[in-house]
Amino acid sequence: MVKAKVYIFEKQFDGFPKSGDLKIIEEELPPIKDGEFLAEAVYLSVDPYMRARAQFLKLGEPFIGFQIAKICESKNPEFPCGKHVLGFFGWRTHTISNGIHPEKDRKSTLIPDELNDLPLSLSLGVLGRPGNSAYFGFLEICKPKEGETVVVSGASGAVGSIVGQIAKIKGCKVIGIAGSDEKCKWITNELGFDHAINYKTEDVDAVLRKLSPEGIDCYFDNVGGEISSTVIHHLKKFGRVSICGAISGYNETSKVKSIYRPIISNELTLEGFLVARWVDRWDEGIKQNLKWIKEGKLKYRETITEGFENMFTAFTDMLSGKNFGKAVVKV
Numbered sequence: 159m160v161k162a163k164v165y166i167f168e169k170q171f172d173g174f175p176k177s178g179d180l181k182i183i184e185e186e187l188p189p190i191k192d193g194e195f196l197a198e199a200v201y202l203s204v205d206p207y208m209r210a211r212a213q214f215l216k217l218g219e220p221f222i223g224f225q226i227a228k229i230c231e232s233k234n235p236e237f238p239c240g241k242h243v244l245g246f247f248g249w250r251t252h253t254i255s256n257g258i259h260p261e262k263d264r265k266s267t268l269i270p271d272e273l274n275d276l277p278l279s280l281s282l283g284v285l286g287r288p289g290n291s292a293y294f295g296f297l298e299i300c301k302p303k304e305g306e307t308v309v310v311s312g313a314s315g316a317v318g319s320i321v322g323q324i325a326k327i328k329g330c331k332v333i334g335i336a337g338s339d340e341k342c343k344w345i346t347n348e349l350g351f352d353h354a355i356n357y358k359t360e361d362v363d364a365v366l367r368k369l370s371p372e373g374i375d376c377y378f379d380n381v382g383g384e385i386s387s388t389v390i391h392h393l394k395k396f397g398r399v400s401i402c403g404a405i406s407g408y409n410e411t412s413k414v415k416s417i418y419r420p421i422i423s424n425e426l427t428l429e430g431f432l433v434a435r436w437v438d439r440w441d442e443g444i445k446q447n448l449k450w451i452k453e454g455k456l457k458y459r460e461t462i463t464e465g466f467e468n469m470f471t472a473f474t475d476m477l478s479g480k481n482f483g484k485a486v487v488k489v
């Protein structure tokens with residue numbers, strides 16, 4: 159009999175998540191039936207959307223999330239023993255699944271053999287949803303042109319670090335906004351961003367005016383709130399904004415300039431997206447990002463926390479900005 163460790167959503171988050179909000183239990187798993195497989199978690203993802211979606215989750219149920227797991231028993235020929243699967247199984251060590259999920263972008267998929275020479279965990283990052291959020295969310299919505307100026311917030315994170323590099327590949331001038339000097343150094347020195355702004359110590363408005371007095375063409379927004387209200391005032395006429403996320407939403411807002419004046423007077427295009435919009439083109443994003451990695455044009459970084467028991471810490475560390483690139487947990 160296999161025992162799974164599972165994080166149960168015990169208490170609705172009130173502000174920043176607290177350790178008692180989730181609790182680990184042990185669950186005895188039954189034998190697998192025809193059409194099912196048993197998989198053991200190898201890497202689990204911790205992502206901002208988990209905090210945002212928590213308000214819609216039922217208490218007493220396993221906490222949500224994607225993981226990469228090794229199939230250890232199978233009665234489903236599509237998911238053979240020994241292969242690795244990407245599944246929306248939640249925060250748990252062992253899962254019985256038939257691979258099906260009502261939402262197309264959450265059904266289980268085998269990790270393709272062509273990724274075998276790269277770390278498995280990348281399928282949770284640059285070669286997974288964050289990478290595709292960057293690829294599609296930036297290229298399809300911002301439609302960047304060579305020579306244009308692009309601003310990216312959350313610039314050192316899983317999505318933002320890839321957006322800035324894709325913008326460089328497309329010949330743009332790229333300004334990243336991140337939360338520490340170390341992150342700013344990483345995105346400029348290692349990833350090739352042209353400039354970085356530390357939003358915790360610098361005046362974003364004043365620095366943007368200095369770095370790009372002529373204004374900016376595209377803004378890829380991971381954070382929302384005060385940073386975005388400031389950036390939007392710097393967009394040129396017909397500027398484009400791709401709204402990927404709003405992680406700063408947990409902070410109370412202070413006096414911010416209304417974003418509506420520049421939206422109207424500059425006839426801006428702002429568009430929010432869910433990466434699932436491109437589920438039918440999913441492989442295109444993965445293949446292009448993989449090609450850029452192999453050509454040395456796209457770099458990735460991961461912040462890996464060891465131990466299933468440390469998942470909650472990995473989650474809150476990510477929410478408070480301790481991660482560079484994608485935050486993952488290795489079981």
Ligand SMILES: NC(=O)c1ccc[n+]([C@@H]2O[C@H](COP(=O)([O-])OP(=O)(O)OC[C@H]3O[C@@H](n4cnc5c(N)ncnc54)[C@H](OP(=O)(O)O)[C@@H]3O)[C@@H](O)[C@H]2O)c1
Binds near residue numbers: 317318335341403479
């Ligand atoms: N639309 C979609 O389909 C989709 C898909 C994936 C992700 N997303 C969204 O994309 C955004 C980035 O996700 P990710 O996975 O790449 O996360 P991430 O950037 O790797 O990690 C979160 C980062 O957010 C920053 N942050 C935390 N609080 C902040 C605040 N108050 N103001 C500004 N920055 C803050 C921190 O970096 P600093 O040190 O710089 O503060 C932290 O490292 C999130 O908003 C997420 O919800 C959307």
